[in-house]
Amino acid sequence: MRPAFSVLFLTTLIGAGQGLLIALVTGQWYFVIGTGAAHETGKFYGIGAAVSVALLAAGLVASIFHLANPQRGWRAATRWRTSWLSREVIVLPAVMGLAFLYGVTHWFDFNPVLYTFGNQKSLDLTMSVGFLAAGAAGLLFICTGMIYACVKFIREWGSFWTVINYTLMGLSSGFVLAAAYTGASGSPLFGLLAGLGLILTGLGLATKLFHLWRNTRLKPKSTMKSAIGIHHQQIRQVTQGFLGSSFNTTEFVAPGGADAVRALNLAGLLAGFVLPILLLALGWSHGEPPLLWIAVAIQYVGLLAERWAFFAGGNHVQNLYYQRMA
Amino acid sequence: MSDKQLALVIDLNVCVGCHACVTSCKEWNTSGWAGPLTDLSPYGGDPKGVFFNRVQTFECGTFPNTETVHFPKSCLHCEEPPCVPVCPTGASYKRESDGIVLVDYDKCIGCKYCSWSCPYGAREFDEVQGVMKKCTLCVDRIYDTSIPEDRRKPACVLACPPSARIFGDIKDPESEASKAIRENAGFQLMPEWGTQPANHYLPRRKTAMRLHEDELVRADNPLKLEAELPKPAFSSPTVDEMSSW
Numbered sequence: 001m002r003p004a005f006s007v008l009f010l011t012t013l014i015g016a017g018q019g020l021l022i023a024l025v026t027g028q029w030y031f032v033i034g035t036g037a038a039h040e041t042g043k044f045y046g047i048g049a050a051v052s053v054a055l056l057a058a059g060l061v062a063s064i065f066h067l068a069n070p071q072r073g074w075r076a077a078t079r080w081r082t083s084w085l086s087r088e089v090i091v092l093p094a095v096m097g098l099a100f101l102y103g104v105t106h107w108f109d110f111n112p113v114l115y116t117f118g119n120q121k122s123l124d125l126t127m128s129v130g131f132l133a134a135g136a137a138g139l140l141f142i143c144t145g146m147i148y149a150c151v152k153f154i155r156e157w158g159s160f161w162t163v164i165n166y167t168l169m170g171l172s173s174g175f176v177l178a179a180a181y182t183g184a185s186g187s188p189l190f191g192l193l194a195g196l197g198l199i200l201t202g203l204g205l206a207t208k209l210f211h212l213w214r215n216t217r218l219k220p221k222s223t224m225k226s227a228i229g230i231h232h233q234q235i236r237q238v239t240q241g242f243l244g245s246s247f248n249t250t251e252f253v254a255p256g257g258a259d260a261v262r263a264l265n266l267a268g269l270l271a272g273f274v275l276p277i278l279l280l281a282l283g284w285s286h287g288e289p290p291l292l293w294i295a296v297a298i299q300y301v302g303l304l305a306e307r308w309a310f311f312a313g314g315n316h317v318q319n320l321y322y323q324r325m326a
Numbered sequence: 327m328s329d330k331q332l333a334l335v336i337d338l339n340v341c342v343g344c345h346a347c348v349t350s351c352k353e354w355n356t357s358g359w360a361g362p363l364t365d366l367s368p369y370g371g372d373p374k375g376v377f378f379n380r381v382q383t384f385e386c387g388t389f390p391n392t393e394t395v396h397f398p399k400s401c402l403h404c405e406e407p408p409c410v411p412v413c414p415t416g417a418s419y420k421r422e423s424d425g426i427v428l429v430d431y432d433k434c435i436g437c438k439y440c441s442w443s444c445p446y447g448a449r450e451f452d453e454v455q456g457v458m459k460k461c462t463l464c465v466d467r468i469y470d471t472s473i474p475e476d477r478r479k480p481a482c483v484l485a486c487p488p489s490a491r492i493f494g495d496i497k498d499p500e501s502e503a504s505k506a507i508r509e510n511a512g513f514q515l516m517p518e519w520g521t522q523p524a525n526h527y528l529p530r531r532k533t534a535m536r537l538h539e540d541e542l543v544r545a546d547n548p549l550k551l552e553a554e555l556p557k558p559a560f561s562s563p564t565v566d567e568m569s570s571w
Contacts, residue, residue, distance in 0.1 A: 068436025068456025082411035244373035318447030
């Protein structure tokens with residue numbers, strides 16, 4: 001498949017935004033259930049939520065460039081009963097709204113206690129909004145992942161590992177960003193988020209490797225025989241019917257071919273997972289927060305490469321019909 | 327599902343690969359009120375354009391035992407169209423009344439998701455108008471009462487010189503299309519995906535002549551036809567017990 005840069009930016013930006021939001025909520029929850037008196041200021045969560053909203057908004061803007069008729073984009077929210085794309089279109093603004101609320105309630109310290117449990121722990125407003133926002137962000141991971149996982153005609157994508165991978169990569173990039181943020185602001189959450197970032201990036205690397213391995217062992221479900229219904233062992237296309245190009249010969253092929261996919265897969269694995277793990281571990285153990293910002297930048301480029309290779313590596317069934325010009 | 331499903335039945339045994347259906351389809355559908363099927367640099371080095379219908383050619387078998395198959399391909403108007411539920415706007419839909427799968431160009435946002443969900447590559451994106459396009463079974467022609475009734479068929483069907491294309495309702499067991507499928511082993515493309523394509527194809531059929539030795543040499547010599555019939559012997563059995571002939 002031909003990767004669309006608008007979609008690459010959309011998936012990487014909103015993934016990081018959702019991951020950051022979940023990391024902030026995880027940090028707040030860690031304080032709530034903990035026994036210590038440590039806590040973070042409302043400004044800390046407010047700035048974090050603002051960065052998250054900015055990332056989500058940037059992703060939304062990038063996605064608009066994918067549409068040929070964006071002025072009718074609002075219609076994309078209408079078929080949520082059947083289309084994962086439509087569900088994403090609904091859940092993305094919902095996450096943005098909840099992230100905004102999360103930031104605003106924190107910033108202005110508007111935090112009434114909603115419920116007090118038997119053990120004297122209490123659920124306050126910001127924590128509730130945080131849970132809702134994190135839940136919506138998790139739902140958005142599933143929606144975006146399922147857009148690709150439900151395309152059964154691209155066997156490389158049509159697997160629930162697509163969703164798991166995408167979710168883990170978003171979480172990983174968000175937690176690495178949150179670790180850099182807490183490191184820079186000297187937050188007591190630094191250790192927790194850096195540790196979780198390491199775990200999530202490691203898990204992401206493992207599932208990504210498994211997905212790549214799985215994709216090397218795919219057996220095609222359709223053959224030339226079933227494509228044209230002729231019961232011959234040897235079927236060769238003489239011509240696809242035209243000498244120029246068409247949508248079918250441009251949209252469904254990887255620019256650069258299999259070599260480019262291999263190279264970018266490797267680059268994605270290195271820059272998206274291995275280097276961030278090393279930089280995160282180094283920055284955490286040596287107390288060097290600037291290393292974490294380098295990790296964030298390298299991982300973002302790496303995840304862009306990973307997404308490119310993911311899209312380009314998908315081989316669509318329709319390519320059976322488009323093999324030779326003449 | 328409705329009890330009417332319009333479809334094409336394409337006889338691969340008859341198709342000669344002349345591309346008359348391709349040009350006729352393009353001509354009709356680029357001239358309609360739905361707007362042109364746009365071409366990019368049609369006279370340039372790498373022309374690119376939107377077509378609803380393509381004729382492809384395949385060679386089957388190994389030399390010298392090969393046969394050439396010309397294979398017209400357009401939207402199959404699946405009964406379980408995978409392209410329809412994925413559309414986020416509802417622009418892609420299947421008509422209840424006659425089973426035609428259509429795109430509402432005024433609702434399409436050009437996200438191309440439906441084309442990913444079609445295993446047949448039947449949808450082509452119009453880069454100029456920014457909407458997805460596909461075969462409409464000439465929906466603006468088959469119901470047009472200003473056209474004589476026998477001409478209310480898709481442009482490709484009317485154009486086909488050897489009549490390799492049959493148009494009709496495959497849910498009506500008495501239609502020409504249904505009979506053709508039933509009597510000539512009509513089949514669907516890629517049945518493994520469960521899309522239930524409405525368009526069917528009729529298989530290649532080798533028409534070989536089988537000659538027997540006694541068919542080459544006539545047992546009754548035609549030169550003797552005018553001669554008198556042999557007279558049976560007087561004692562041979564007779565029909566009426568009175569005469570011998």
